[in-house]
Amino acid sequence: MNRLIKYCCLLLATLSAFTACTKTEDLPDLPQDRILEYHVSNVPAGESLYGAVDQTTKTITVYVPFYYGLELIDPEIKLSSGARLSEEIAPITIDTQNQTYTVIAANGTRNTYTLKIVQQNTPQLVLTWANSGYPTTKPIAYPVRILPNIRGNFYSNNPALVKVSLQSRNTKKEVVLNSMNTSVRLTPVSGQINNYQLSNLPIPASIDTGRHDVKINYLGHDVTLADPINIQYQAPQINYNPSQIVKQGAEISYDAYPQLVILNPTSVKVTANGQVYDFKIVKHSFEAITLQVPDNFPTGQGYYTAITTFQGWPSRTNTLNLSISPK
DSSP: HHHHHHHHHHHHHHHHHHHHTTTOOOOOOOSOOOOEEEEESEEEEEEEEEEETTTTTTTTEEEEEEGOSSSSEEEEESSTTOESSSSSSOOOEOOOOOOOOEEEEEEEEEEEEEEEEEEOSSSSSOOOEOTTTTTSSSOOOTTSSSSOOEEEEOSSSSSGGGGEEEEEEOOOEEEEOOOTSOEEEEEEEETTTTOOOEEEEEEEEOOEEEEEEEEEEETTEEOOOOOEEEOOOOOOOOEOSSSSEETTTTTTEEEOOOTTOOOEEEEEEETTEEEEEEEEEEEEOSSSSEEOOOOTTTEEEEEEEEEETTEEEEEEEEEEEEEEEOO
């Protein structure tokens, strides 16, 4: 009987303690100044990419796989109800650093998040010249033409991700080639998995001549090709083909011949009716030249022989189609 009484007392004490512990209390309201979701919208069709939002460290980490071929990310950001961002939501390049987003709640509280973009790059980048004669034939290029093709494991067909620069070994001047040019291509190499060929990179007219180291930056990799490129000028030539209608004493302009530059012209002499006239060189650049018609050049329309001389280069003989009127 005593055991039964003790058991009942113990049961009542346990139930009382349980009842006291299950008392409900209201939880604090969740913060209303949060980024709830960070979604990258410009991934290939059928894919999805989200940033990892850490509410403790106030960071957003986005891991960008190399095979997406992204040069920028275009985010969509989901916030707490009633909140807004102090910044405009705009696309950003994948090499952006120190990007922040400040969330302002309806009650005025704020939270600032820092974006971290982690590029999941290829393990290595192996590149070489693609021309059939290499390595026996060393690569050569010319101003206003294009760089010889480069081949390697780019894993992508997006040339905008590639940054190519040429640095002169003589002057140390470095020129960045424009991979954003619409003619630049990264095309798959037939029969070679993940290998692509970079082509059509334009070389500026003002580049120094001589040997240049070719430096490529791509998805976090920096590679300098084993063999430099030798930049050489070709014999200059002026494109005198367009006919000109001009007055005596006036100026006329001509462009360089396609894929050539104008180098150090010293004189332009035009023969008319058996007499040689000196067309004064007013100004010139790599791309164009401006001449002045002599005051006494014969009027009328005709085809005339012009001899252009260049310092250090052979002279050129061309035909000018001119229609000259009096001053």
